[in-house]
Amino acid sequence: MxxxxxxxxxxxxxxxxxxxxLSFGAVSLSISEILSGFTPDSEFYFTIHEYRFPRAVxxxxxxxxxxxxxxxxxxxxxxxxxxxxxxxVSQGAGLAAVVLMTLFPSxxxxxxxxxxxxxGISAALLLWALCGAHSSAIKLAITGVAMAALYSxxxxxxxxxxxxxxxxxxxxxxxxxxxxxxxxxxMILPWLVLLPLAFWLAKRMNLISLGDEVATSLGVSIPVxxxxxxxxxxxxxASCVAICGPIGFLGLIAPHLARRLVGGRHQIxxxxxxVVGMVIxxxxxxxxxxINPPIELPAGIMTAIIGAPYFLWLLLKTR
Amino acid sequence: xxxxxxxxxIVFLFCFSAFSHAVTVEDSKGTFTLDYTPQRxxxxxxxxxxxxxxxxxxxxxIADDKDATRVLKEVRDVIGDWQSVGTRSQPSLEVIASxxxxxxxxDIGRHESVYEDLQKIAPTLILPSRRETYEDSLKAAAIIGKxxxxxAQIQQRLQEHRVSMQNSAKQLPENAEVQFTVARKDSLYIHxxxxxxxxxxxxxxxxxxxxxxxxKQASRQIGLEQLLAINPEYLxxxxxxxxxxxxxxxxxxxxxxxxxxxxxxxHRVNGNVWARCRGIxxxxxxxxxxxxxxxx
Numbered sequence: 041m042x043x044x045x046x047x048x049x050x051x052x053x054x055x056x057x058x059x060x061x062l063s064f065g066a067v068s069l070s071i072s073e074i075l076s077g078f079t080p081d082s083e084f085y086f087t088i089h090e091y092r093f094p095r096a097v098x099x100x101x102x103x104x105x106x107x108x109x110x111x112x113x114x115x116x117x118x119x120x121x122x123x124x125x126x127x128x129v130s131q132g133a134g135l136a137a138v139v140l141m142t143l144f145p146s147x148x149x150x151x152x153x154x155x156x157x158x159x160g161i162s163a164a165l166l167l168w169a170l171c172g173a174h175s176s177a178i179k180l181a182i183t184g185v186a187m188a189a190l191y192s193x194x195x196x197x198x199x200x201x202x203x204x205x206x207x208x209x210x211x212x213x214x215x216x217x218x219x220x221x222x223x224x225x226x227m228i229l230p231w232l233v234l235l236p237l238a239f240w241l242a243k244r245m246n247l248i249s250l251g252d253e254v255a256t257s258l259g260v261s262i263p264v265x266x267x268x269x270x271x272x273x274x275x276x277x278a279s280c281v282a283i284c285g286p287i288g289f290l291g292l293i294a295p296h297l298a299r300r301l302v303g304g305r306h307q308i309x310x311x312x313x314x315v316v317g318m319v320i321x322x323x324x325x326x327x328x329x330x331i332n333p334p335i336e337l338p339a340g341i342m343t344a345i346i347g348a349p350y351f352l353w354l355l356l357k358t359r
Numbered sequence: 360x361x362x363x364x365x366x367x368x369i370v371f372l373f374c375f376s377a378f379s380h381a382v383t384v385e386d387s388k389g390t391f392t393l394d395y396t397p398q399r400x401x402x403x404x405x406x407x408x409x410x411x412x413x414x415x416x417x418x419x420x421i422a423d424d425k426d427a428t429r430v431l432k433e434v435r436d437v438i439g440d441w442q443s444v445g446t447r448s449q450p451s452l453e454v455i456a457s458x459x460x461x462x463x464x465x466d467i468g469r470h471e472s473v474y475e476d477l478q479k480i481a482p483t484l485i486l487p488s489r490r491e492t493y494e495d496s497l498k499a500a501a502i503i504g505k506x507x508x509x510x511a512q513i514q515q516r517l518q519e520h521r522v523s524m525q526n527s528a529k530q531l532p533e534n535a536e537v538q539f540t541v542a543r544k545d546s547l548y549i550h551x552x553x554x555x556x557x558x559x560x561x562x563x564x565x566x567x568x569x570x571x572x573x574x575k576q577a578s579r580q581i582g583l584e585q586l587l588a589i590n591p592e593y594l595x596x597x598x599x600x601x602x603x604x605x606x607x608x609x610x611x612x613x614x615x616x617x618x619x620x621x622x623x624x625x626h627r628v629n630g631n632v633w634a635r636c637r638g639i640x641x642x643x644x645x646x647x648x649x650x651x652x653x654x655x
Contacts, residue, residue, distance in 0.1 A: 203579060
């Protein structure tokens with residue numbers, strides 16, 4: 041009953057935010073103007089169909105994928121403070137992107153998402169090579185955090201030695217939905233095949249949360265489940281980061297809020313995290329666009345403003 | 360028959376006049392063609408506004424970071440009012456679209472990722488601005504002048520500009536070593552010979568001090584010891600904030616060893632003009648600043 045109520049409220053909130061995202065911005069539009077914006081000869085065609093709508097779609101997709109990725113990582117690491125960041129994927133992607141922007145400024149911006157994607161996936165493969173398939177969750181997390189710190193320091197070094205390029209790099213590293221449109225939506229769509237795979241793992245993840253021994257005695261192969269869950273999380277994070285930059289705290293707080301709303305059963309927790317992720321990112325981008333128009337802040341600043349205090353509160357509470 | 364001929368000739372003239380407006384230039388993405396004279400122009404960098412102002416055209420929108428004072432005063436005086444379209448790094452595409460422009464001038468360094476979207480709003484001329492040198496900025500101004508149908512005016516303006524720069528050069532000490540730096544609260548950045556300011560300094564018959572490090576970077580953060588290693592004759596400080604790092608350094612013993620400190624050749628200028636604005640009028644303003652502080 042509670043689940044039903046929560047999902048109903050979440051979906052209403054999501055629908056409401058989509059409408060708000062379409063109607064507000066530097067120029068406010070009425071409902072009828074929004075609807076007319078979907079026809080090619082309308083005055084608002086660009087604003088709605090080419091700008092706000094694809095951006096809202098992308099916010100929904102990326103919010104869902106980052107949140108799902110966070111829920112998977114928290115599930116297999118068995119720590120609510122974990123997030124895809126502990127795998128070093130976002131930082132690896134960030135390093136690849138910053139290398140491209142600072143050392144090869146003449147390379148077309150077209151290659152940026154591909155470089156970031158390759159960086160993110162390489163970071164995950166490197167972590168796997170360092171830890172092996174049979175290592176404990178805690179070893180994986182600590183190695184991942186160490187690698188992430190290494191990538192971040194390399195990024196800092198590059199930005200400090202090439203000050204002329206840092207504006208673009210900093211902007212990318214904050215994570216933003218600005219300038220993203222249908223092309224980016226189509227780039228991210230193929231990665232949605234990972235969603236059913238994640239749901240298929242839900243039952244085993246419930247058992248993993250009982251502890252490695254119990255789960256093994258109940259017939260779950262820990263290494264296989266962990267590896268598949270982390271691989272899916274890596275794919276989701278890397279594809280999102282490649283397109284929007286590493287939007288901070290999203291993968292951490294969305295699954296956490298969802299856990300408070302619907303509990304820890306992964307069959308419910310995973311979809312609920314996704315919807316919470318959609319709501320957070322849509323809200324963050326809406327605020328970023330409307331707080332002081334025509335200035336567009338990166339959405340990553342907004343998620344950090346919401347996420348950082350929440351994370352602190354979480355840290356103090358779990359002690 | 361006469362009527363027929365005159366009709367033909369009118370049609371012919373009409374076609375010809377329409378055709379004569381077509382301009383083709385090379386921009387950073389290849390060939391750019393425009394077959395009308397643009398009336399509503401949106402520019403996404405200050406140097407482009409400078410180029411338009413140099414031929415007396417007012418853009419309808421500028422990406423001015425929502426701070427009109429960032430546009431060079433000399434430019435503001437010419438172009439009057441405009442609508443802000445947001446920051447230069449992330450201009451608001453919906454505001455640009457709402458202005459219904461018939462030409463957008465964008466910067467390849469910042470706006471390449473939204474080039475396709477800008478093209479959907481209006482024909483977009485994309486040129487280098489952010490990483491450009493002084494000579495590049497004059498070339499970009501010539502291209503902009505041609506596209507907006509003022510080729511003769513921009514060429515004449517560029518000619519006047521060269522004369523104006525030479526006149527300023529005559530009032531400045533010849534071959535003096537001038538180092539331009541940007542001061543933030545606690546960091547100092549040198550702009551090298553490859554930077555825009557370095558190009559203006561060179562064009563004024565002054566010298567950029569040789570750097571011990573052989574790199575092609577236009578800007579780099581340095582410490583006080585590195586500044587001492589360069590030890591220029593004149594130090595121009597573009598202030599982003601005040602008080603800043605230079606004020607802090609003045610109390611350090613090492614500072615008093617600098618040639619500029621002993622000869623009192625540290626001069627402060629407007630950091631916004633020197634580091635953010637580029638273009639014909641900006642370069643003339645920079646030359647004026649130098650004449651004011653360094654005149655023989």
